[in-house]
Each structure stands twice: as structure tokens, then as C-alpha cells.
Amino acid sequence: MDQQATFWHGVKDAQAIMLTYLPVSFAFGVSASQFGFSAFEALFLSCTMYAGASQFLVVALLASGSSIWLAALTVIALDIRHVLYGPALNFLIQDRLNLPKTALWAWGLTDEVFARGMIQLSQNKKQWSESWMLGVSLSSWFSWALGSFLGGLFADQMHRLPHFLQAALDFLLPALFLSFLLAAFDKKQSHVVMTSLIVASLSCYFLNLSAAIFLGILAGILAGLFKHYVLQIREEHP
Incomplete structure (x- = not known):
């Protein structure tokens, strides 16, 4: 009988997401710093909004003088697809869900976390568990928040990176999502x-x-x- 995966199994399976999120969120922290936000404000945005690539647009809108309501509506419009992620996963989940746990991991359903969950449910459904999903979701969020904070702290050193490396950061997220999607x-x-x-x-x-x-x-x-x-x-x- 297959044993359900634990929280730490989820953290382990999220390593590819975490390693990708760190440089991209670091770039977000740098971008936020360039628009006048502090490292702690960049961290606050990643903790409360957690909108991934859309956060780059939000800091630009807020820095240009746009209202917070316009920024919020813009993020909702860009990320409305996330409304479909929960029902898509729920369709494949056979176990009864625990509401507090579900609320936590559903909050962290980014494109990459959703794709990783779909892979687990399509290939190893018997080992899927909410604890595993929590491990994937929370560790991915932690890496994004950490990268945002570090990017804000070391924004002044960004110019020392090679130009090709700076350009590569923009492609990391779509490349990771595409690889997970094709694997599913x-x-x-x-x-x-x-x-x-x-x-x-x-x-x-x-x-x-x-x-x-x-x-x-x-x-x-x-x-x-x-x-x-x-x-x-x-x-x-x-």
C-alpha cells in the first residue's frame, strides 16, 4: 500500500520551484527598490499579495501615483485564471479535504505550485496528501518572500551581474511552468x-x-x- 507523502516530502518536491523563485523574486525586490520601496515593503507585498510576476506591474503602478484600488483591480484581471486552479485540483482529489489546511495551500496556488500538484495527482494520486501540498505551497511562498527581501537589500549591487544573467531572469518562471505543464x-x-x-x-x-x-x-x-x-x-x- 502506498504511503501518503508528508509535509517534508512536499518541501523536497518543491525544490525546483524554490530555486526558480529565488532569482525572480530577487529581481522583484530590486525592481521595487528602484521604484522607491524599501526591502521590508517589498517583503510585505510578497507576504500579502503574492502575485508572482504581476507584482512587478503593481510596484510600477503605485510608484507612478496610481491608486491602490487600480493596482488591485489590475492584479485581479491578470490573475483571474487562479480561480480555476482549485476546482481543477479538487476534481482529481478523492480524499475529504480539511478546511484549514485547504485554505492555507490554496492561498499559495501559483502557476508552478498548481502544475506540481497536477503532476502528483495524475502520476502518484495515492501518495498525494494535503500535508504534501502544504509543503509545496508554503516552501514556494517562503522562497519568493525571501528573494524579495534580499533583492531589496542588495539592489545596489545588481549592476554588477552580467547582462545576459539579468535577461535570463525574465524567462525562468515561464520555462519552469512549461516544463511542469508538459510533464503533467x-x-x-x-x-x-x-x-x-x-x-x-x-x-x-x-x-x-x-x-x-x-x-x-x-x-x-x-x-x-x-x-x-x-x-x-x-x-x-x-
């Missing part, structure tokens, strides 16, 4: 992923990045619906 799929969904990537790549080349993101998502949705409602039904009812 099996071969049956490979054509959905390929369709989305091909359409996104062509749209980026012929149109622009914004169109590529939208059309890539739309193509993936349509490919998934076609697979479920056309191909799968034909296989079940030839």
Missing part, C-alpha cells in the same frame, strides 16, 4: 499540446506575442474539445 500530460494529450504550440509559434511569427498567447490557448481548447467530442465518441460508438 501523457501521450493521449500530445496532439493538443502540439496544436497549441504550432498555432502560438505561427501567430508569434506572423502577428505578435499577445495574439500568439490568445490564439495558442484557443487552439488548445478547440483541439481538446475535438478530441473529446468527436474522436473519443467515435471510438466508443463506432
Whole structure:
């Protein structure tokens, strides 16, 4: 009988997320410092908001004189996708959930934590537990908060880093999320992923990045619906 994973197993499985969050959140702390925020204010934002990459936009808006309400509405609009993460995980969870624990790990459902949870539920469902999910969620948040604080403290030293390293920080989060997302799929969904990537790549080349993101998502949705409602039904009812 498979033993459920513990909190410390979750911390161990979150190492890839933590190592990625540290440099990106460090860059956020530097950005916040450049806009006039202190290291403690950067830490406060990461503790109360925890909006990932959206925090870069928030500090820019607040520094430009925008109201806190406008900044809050902007973050909600950018991160509305997170509303779907909980129900998507709950659909795969068979155990009865403990409300206090669920509230804690659900608060930390970033893109990467969600993807890691999906991998665990799709590949090792019997070992999934809320304690494991707490380990992944809280350790990921801790690394983000720590990086934000350190970035604010050492912002004056950022110019000493090579330019290529500074540019690489922008790609760490999407690269990590993409690797987790692809790991959660099996071969049956490979054509959905390929369709989305091909359409996104062509749209980026012929149109622009914004169109590529939208059309890539739309193509993936349509490919998934076609697979479920056309191909799968034909296989079940030839």
C-alpha cells in the first residue's frame, strides 16, 4: 500500500520551484527598490499579495501615483485564471479535504505550485496528501518572500551581474511552468499540446506575442474539445 507523502516530502518536491523563485523574486525586490520601496515593503507585498510576476506591474503602478484600488483591480484581471486552479485540483482529489489546511495551500496556488500538484495527482494520486501540498505551497511562498527581501537589500549591487544573467531572469518562471505543464500530460494529450504550440509559434511569427498567447490557448481548447467530442465518441460508438 502506498504511503501518503508528508509535509517534508512536499518541501523536497518543491525544490525546483524554490530555486526558480529565488532569482525572480530577487529581481522583484530590486525592481521595487528602484521604484522607491524599501526591502521590508517589498517583503510585505510578497507576504500579502503574492502575485508572482504581476507584482512587478503593481510596484510600477503605485510608484507612478496610481491608486491602490487600480493596482488591485489590475492584479485581479491578470490573475483571474487562479480561480480555476482549485476546482481543477479538487476534481482529481478523492480524499475529504480539511478546511484549514485547504485554505492555507490554496492561498499559495501559483502557476508552478498548481502544475506540481497536477503532476502528483495524475502520476502518484495515492501518495498525494494535503500535508504534501502544504509543503509545496508554503516552501514556494517562503522562497519568493525571501528573494524579495534580499533583492531589496542588495539592489545596489545588481549592476554588477552580467547582462545576459539579468535577461535570463525574465524567462525562468515561464520555462519552469512549461516544463511542469508538459510533464503533467501523457501521450493521449500530445496532439493538443502540439496544436497549441504550432498555432502560438505561427501567430508569434506572423502577428505578435499577445495574439500568439490568445490564439495558442484557443487552439488548445478547440483541439481538446475535438478530441473529446468527436474522436473519443467515435471510438466508443463506432
